[in-house]
Structure formats: C-alpha cells, structure tokens
Amino acid sequence: DIQMTQSPSSLSASVGDRVTITCRASQSISSYLNWYQQKPGKAPRLLIYAASSLQSGVPSRFSGSGSRTDFTLTISSLQPEDFATYYCQQSYSILYTFGQGTKLEIK
C-alpha cells in the first residue's frame, strides 16, 4: 500500500491567514494526488485533482502543488467557511489511500 502522511494533523489559524498543508507519499505517485475538504456531518468535497487542477466551482484561493512524493495544499486567504478537515488521496495505485486528515480550526 502507498501510505499518505499529512502534516500538521491540526492547525489553528485566523481569517485572512495564508495556510499550507503538506502531504507526503511513501513512494513516488507522479501527480496522482487529490485534495478534499470535509465539514462535520457532510461528505468530503473535491478541491484539487492531479496535484494542481482546481475542481470546477472551487474558489481560486485554493491551490495545490507538488509531484512525486511531496505535495502541498495552500489556502491564500482563509475565509470562515474554510474551517474544516482536509484530506489528501493518492490515485497512482488502484488501492486508493487517504492521508489521516488535517483539522483546520479557528484561532
């Protein structure tokens, strides 16, 4: 299995802050990396696919970068609705695996 490790596991930030979440794969996954946002009691929502492609309807303050084993999700200016848990997911291997999640909380 390809292991996905996110850091940090939790993060406190303020509205307007720039935030970066990191995801590391246990082996090279090229650009087969996707990011999701999940709010309590809701299904995850796709934000970024193929490492850096913004899903339709997702605000441009979200961006993704990286390749091979190291990836980042950046929120350029945090909005109140962005406080949620974020997951990365690799799609290089058919055994799809997710990171453990990063909980973004209000400072």
Next chain:
Amino acid sequence: QLQLQESGPGLVKASETLSLICTVSGGSISSDTYYWDWIRQPPGKGLEWIGGIYYSGSTYYNPSLKSRVTISVDTSKNQFSLNLSSVTAADTAVHYCVRRGANGHFDYWGQGTLVIVSS
C-alpha cells in the same frame, strides 16, 4: 446535476451481511468515463476506499476487504450496490457511494449513510 443517494439498513447484526444500494440520478451509470465506488469512514476517523465497479461489471476491491466484499451494478435501474459479509463492530462507519473519474479522483459523493454493527 449528478446526485448519488445511499439506501439500506442503518443497523446490522454482527456476523451478518451489510447491504447498501446507491441510486444515481442526473446522469447515466453506463458512462464509459467513470467508475462507481464505495468509501467508508468510521466515526471520528479517516477515509477508507472499499472498492468500485465499472458499468460493464469489472470490479476493483481493497485487498484488506476483498474476501468479504461484493460490488455489483444494475444499469437498468442506474444503481450499484455493496455487500459486506461477516461484519464486526470494526465495520461500523458512514458509507459513501462516489463517482470516480479516470484520474482516480472522487468528484461526486452521496450524503453518506451510517451503518452500525450491533453485537
């Protein structure tokens, strides 16, 4: 707008079979571009891919669950289903049905349904 909706019992007894159906509306399950998958999330924990199916019937399973999982598709009803046998308390989770794109990303999700395994 594509919508997916899970249905099935919310409570299953240990050692029995968990059975869920996902109904797809607003689009055809017979699209040659997409796959149809199941993902679960134990309460307070992360996401685990269970497996998926193509409209032709080709299936893909998580090896850790493969011996207990069956996913099937009914194109006439625009539905696909999940059966997980010999369940234990560890199988208690919110189960999501999702659409998977060719790149392997999950772009449409059902609202999720909590299945509790009772002893």
